[in-house]
Amino acid sequence: MDLPVIPSSANPGTAAQNSGGDVDQRIHLLDLDVDQLRSWLVEQGQQGFRAKQIWNWIYQRRASTFAEMTDLPKKLREQLEQHFVIFRASEVDAVCSSDGTDKLLVRLFDGGEVECVLLRDGIRRSICVSSQVGCAMGCVFCASGLDGVDRNLTRGEILEQMLRLQSRLDEDERLSHIVMMGMGEPLANLDRVLPALDEARSPEGLGISPRRITISTVGLPPAIDRLSKHGVPYNLAVSLHAPNNELRTQLVPVNKRIGIKAVLDAADRYFEANGRRLTFEYVLLGGLNDSDACARQLLGILRRRNVMLNVIPYNPVAGLPYETPSAKAIADFKDILVSGGVNVMFRQRKGSEIDAACGQLRRNRQSV
Template sequence: MQHLLDYTLDEFREICIEQGRRAFLAGQVYQWIYRHGITRFQDMSNVSKADRQWLDENWTIFRSRIDKVQYASDGTLKLLLGWDPPSDQQNALQLADAKSKLKQTETVMIPAGKRKTACVSSQVGCPVGCRFCASGLGGLEGNLTAGQIMEQVLRLSIEEDVDRITNIVFMGMGEPLANDKAVMKAIRMINAAWGPAIGARHITVSTVGLPKAIRRFARFDLPVTLALSLHAPNDELRRSLIPWADYATIDELLSACQAWFETSGREVTLEYLLLREINDRDEHARQLARIASQMRARINLIRYNEVKGLPYERPSTVDVREFQRILRRHGVNATIRASRGRDIAAACGQLRHESRGKSGNRESTSRN
């Protein structure tokens, strides 16, 4: 079975023609999926019976199963998705071999007024291994395909009371620029008029910092937003928190981000996760202000969500606001991200981490 969401409309149309189907079938199917949220071929009423049978026999819309659903009191929705090993050898390379355990990723819908943001994963696990993050605790287990990224968006959009996703952030599990080919294809499909049709300026890609990859991504022709996960104002502290910081200094990252701005014309967002008494002191704020003064950027301050088994703590509200005040006194545009989904472990990788701790690798309450 081929995963339909891996294909653009033009690619699927060509396959339809090659298989002796009429070209307009592709448009019919994609309209049902992306405009009406219909994910069963037999429910596509204007598609002929013969075409529906061909679709059922050769294609699947969903490769994942929903292993767990969590709703927070603030409306945040989190899905834990299980990816069964694919049957064909080529796709098996994407998520390890068929004998491996079920792979799981997370995706989150965050509501804010009329805006509904989907936070999507780009990999199973994460190769970066940030000391404070649950995503990398088991290491990297595989890359997601463009179709699997698309599937997260579709899964969220058809959940009750969600309706339409308006924004996308690649801030779930994984390092997006370490899987940039699939991520860029997914962005094109998310942005496409035949797909979810989400504007490029409403799509953000977050990276821990790969200078060569940032420079390469700057040539991407859609005006998405780049967010750099900085999390420390000096190299020594950053290396102690982010193992991949050994491969690039902050100065090298700033140079790459400046190249991004010069090429794309888009301001960079600096993401800064505040860890109590680790990187949230006044001197850290002053050092961060000096970094921000070197480039066109704004700073997004994020309060840490604790992860069971890790030694890091959430900073106090007083300390967070003082950190912001210091930045603003130095002329830095700094905002504090509203914490969402605190009562459902909505931080990256938390649900998977907690689920594996309770029941191994798989939740018993799962559904398709």
């Protein structure tokens, strides 16, 4: 059976260093799917049904070591320990907010760091997960991309974030929603994001409905079209942030070679293919994109589309010159859109006391 290859320094993703600095040659088990594990078990002279037992221990019973899997034969547990590791990364920081938001800073095997967040809201238990170390999209107000992008995360590294956040829940709590809206551009890493989400929605995995999984993007039309052809009705959230090309290019530099029309057309095609109402994200920046004129331009773009506009008042980042809009600017912006017939939701700011916006925790630690 073909297993993930131990990477060289130019192709990171599977090997890790132990405390003595030696490379750990074991395979990251989360890089495999259950069929690959079943094939490996049969090759080792074990019974194939054990694969679902192991998956149940990891995804449902929240085991982080093979020693916890007490209904497996001792010899099999020893074989698994010899060949695989469940958690490859390590938690280097964890902060909790009084509003129920937990944020983790996770250090990967090669020293890269990513962030992921657990949000508690009523009965909802949502997680926000990263797809890259850093980000190449260059959004000027976002801490994630201030230092560019280092690399894509592997399937296993994406799933490990989900499992680490799940482990912070009480036994009677279950994850309800997943948002690919952490560090990085998910559509720039679809080869790993889609397999990870396939596991997240699988009954043998986390069992979360695709209708409760959202993929966020600044808008990469070819990748949106590829996602349409994947055939799974994930929610698509397009980070718009401006109603015209001049302002959007200022805030989201990648827009210069794409343009708003191409992004909207690709989003329309996704809606036609999946029938899922689109969400457009709009970070409201004081004195930049929060004017009445911007609201009216945005109304002209969205009023004839079946969309939800998710407006997020800016969460300040140390070292960046952007500010949260005034209460009046927020109210006026909302009134123009609502009176024009656009479905608008103003997101409640959660986790601000723990720097829950993407990239803030990592950047704060780097500046110490």
